[in-house]
Amino acid sequence: MKVVYNWLKDFVDVTATPQELASRLALSGTNIGGVENGAHGAVIEAEVSSNRPDCLGHLGIAREVAAIYRLSLKHVAPKPAEGAAKASDAIRVEIQSPELCGRFTARVIRNVKIQPSPKWLRDRLEASGVASISNVVDISNFVMLELGHALHTFDYDKVRDHKIVVRRAKHGEHMRTLDGIERQFDSDICLISDGDGSHAIGIGGIMGGAETEISFSTKNVLIECAWFEPVAIRRAARFLKLHTEASTRFGRGADPEMAELASRRAAELILQLAGGELLAGVVDIYPGKRAPQKIRVTRSEILRVMGADVPDKEIEASLGALGFAPVRVDQNRGAEGSLLAAWESTPPSWRAEVEREIDLIEEIARIYGLDKFPPRLPPARQGAARLPHYEAETRLRECLIGLGYREILTIPHVREERDALFRPAGITPAHLSNPLSEEASVLRSTGAVTMAAALEWNLNHGQRNARFFEIGRHYRLHGSNPVETRVLTIGATGAAREKGLYDTACDFSFADLKGDLDTIGALAARFTWSDGGPSWLHAGRSGNIGAIADDPISRTSFGVAGQLARRIADKLKLRQDVFLAELELDPVYAAMQAAKEARRYEPVPRFPAVERDFSLLLADGTKFSDVTETIQSLGIGEIHGIEATDLFRGKNVPAGKYSLLVRVILQSREATLTDAQISDFSGRIRAALETHLGAQLRAS
Amino acid sequence: MPTSDPGLDKTLSALGLTQASEVAARFAELRAHFDAQLLEVHDEAGWKRFRDTWLGRKSGVLTQITGNWLKPAAPESKPAVGAALNALRAHVESQVEERRAAIECGAEESALARERTDLSLPGVIRPVGSHHLIRQVFQAIEDIFFSIGFSVVEGPEIETPYYNFEALNIPEFHPVRDDMDTFYLDLPKGAPGPLLLRTHTSPMQIRTMERQKPPVRVIVPGKVYRRDNPDATHSFIFHQVEGLAVDTDITFCDFTGTIEYFVKQFFGPQVTTRFRPSYFPFTEPSVEFDVSCPFCGGTGTAAGGGTCSKCKGAAWIELFGAGMVDPAVYGFVNYDAKKVSGFAFGVGIDRLAMLKYGIDDIQVFFQNDVRFLGQFP
């Protein structure tokens, strides 16, 4: 709402500069967008909040100014000269839907001269950013901006039978509005119709119809000034996608008492600027008249909510200036500052949203000044708690960052086709019913889908090395229940190590991914790997991840890792290998927690370790885990570790076989191992490998 | 190095040195000889030979003197020979040790000069990762509120209209809903009711109060969604931290004090705060909360003159909305509005991060370009 500084002076003798005034308004609750100096003086851009429809006119803002500066507000009491003929003989009004229209007033002015507006009126409208059309139309805009109440003028002669019927629309009924658009209604919309009521001439509280519009040939004018039910107006405006100055004002709750006054003010101005004869009286159908409610406000409640006191005088002055007519009602009347003090107030008709004591306290506080309530830090009554998984998540995040992964945040809205590439079979994704675009029409059902996109974005922007992780959620539907699951997603591509002064380059490989995951896995005791993986991963370079925890949820597979399938990499035009992993976090956190609780000190061995290497020729298909299990099955307590230190195929290795160098670390907690013990262990290990795995052992 | 002085393998009497003065002169000669040799010792290998020559256990000069001069000496001259030998030994030992130290330092210095590492060359960098900037700001805010007794809770991003709107005193067709354009989920037929992506973290106010009785002190970090077309200052996803404190004695003063504490912790003690009355359906009194612009010191003028670009000359920056919990909200969670009071606030994290780090495009948070991520290790 553009507040024209000079216009305010019609109602209040303000002396503060526009800048000063704007900042005082801001501190008392009228948000200010800025102050501009234009051809017609200063204009303050007031961003009026939706609970204050009374401030959508200069009178309302002036009332605020009067309250802030303790100035008196001038009364608006138009007294247009009336002719002998009665309005009630010229126009009949019937409200068939009082639940939508609580008041309807009609005045008629005959023999007006429609012509351009005088300069002062055009200036006011121009300062307010409203185009001037003709005197009568301009007057209705002027009165709306002045008093905050929207009204409508009809060409009286085009209103059939000179009868107005206010009613619900029939379903599917339509009408052409002032802006020339044919609009269709539903039965919750309030229409102004004429004659027998079958024919609509306006949408109540939103926009008039084209047929009865004022034109330069209009002779006689019908002024409609009404009150419409706010919720119905908001619903209708949204239904029609038609938001107007009128719908804003009625939609937020206009002042029903203002309807007659605004009509009178318009009549006064029309007589002044367009001449004519005002018919006597007003046709005023007012089924929605409200009885004023009394609200009590007490000092004890002010203290309880605000934490500091407000003097009696300030309470009475601020409520009084805003029209609440406070009356002290407690038994200690006359005792200033009494803790028992109570006031009864009657909210004025323009403040229908004030219904409770707290509403009055807010009024008092904002006019008194929020800065008068001294800030203090309240002591805590109880300990604070982090999220249950805070520690686990922090450890995980630190570990990943230490391993060189950067945390990313992605937007979960993705294209359906993209999501489908990564979506496990049988999963129902969460589609949006009103997406902004097809690109963002479904919530990701895996973390991998947006991780792949983040890597893609970097590759497309010349950044070929990336190691990312994201701790976020994926979203799925189980029937119609949404399920949000915390997931860790990892993505890596490009160099694991770049060529430098001291190093050669080395591309990120599946082994890097597995190693990094196993490093994380150490926080959860250990991750276990099993063959398999989703279809979006390379069939030969992927696996399922679980943990060795006792907790059965953690033990089952909760994650996948591997190289992105070529088929998908090609589709995304990724020209280098991309590695992805996704783990559900709740089981990981549970395993981390269990591992943490199970961890106990183990004394550092005091006796030296001995390494023995075994060069094995194994049949393809024999796994390293077969080797370790075979060795461990011997039950030699001195076996401290089993490592694979070299693996090769090809040259000097027969087809169908591979060569594996295995290092066994032997160590006793009791004594230094003797040569005899060591050769005994070695012999048993060799024999077991030969017997159980058919391994050929080479001298090493 | 010249080996020892001739005559060490003979006794003193065999050398014809019987007079005490003659013996003393002989020792003086040896000492001079030692001092001359010492000057020739420049490196570790030379020093080792030199040490062995003089102090070697089997055939060092001092051992020879002990064996050949002192032991066979006549009883009357023994004390003098012994004293002279001890004096010489003390001199030799101290000088040898001194020389060793000198050589060690010198060797290091000369080696440094020859092989000094080029410090302008990089070391071996083991690349570490980074926290996302939004995560860093979340953490900073969580830590500040945790330190004054706020617990951290999380909630669903997919919400019901009840939690996102109704229970927060925002009935259908409330004007505020127009400012919160909302994404809805496409649900199968027969779904119990519509679902939406929460437009703020405030639903967790309700969920928290449903779960626990006062005192309540929580913050809720999380993602929120509004159906705005993306541009430099709008994203249809952004991040918020909700705060809620409810107790039997929480007042507006406690509220402003808490917010002020947070702001001074976050922006620094020089920042001042301002509360402007505002309107939200779920708080009353409601406020918009401003801080004195931390970038121009609340003057509106940039350091080099001209208008401050951060506050656009206003000297204040609008940070977020907040207020005392509206009593109507307590009605939805079975709290007695006559007995409890509290405050709530919602901080936009992206905006805070943009302000603090001078970021002019909200989209960079979600593009995840490594060149952006690397700027905030």
Ligand SMILES: [Zn+2]
């Ligand atoms: Zn500034």
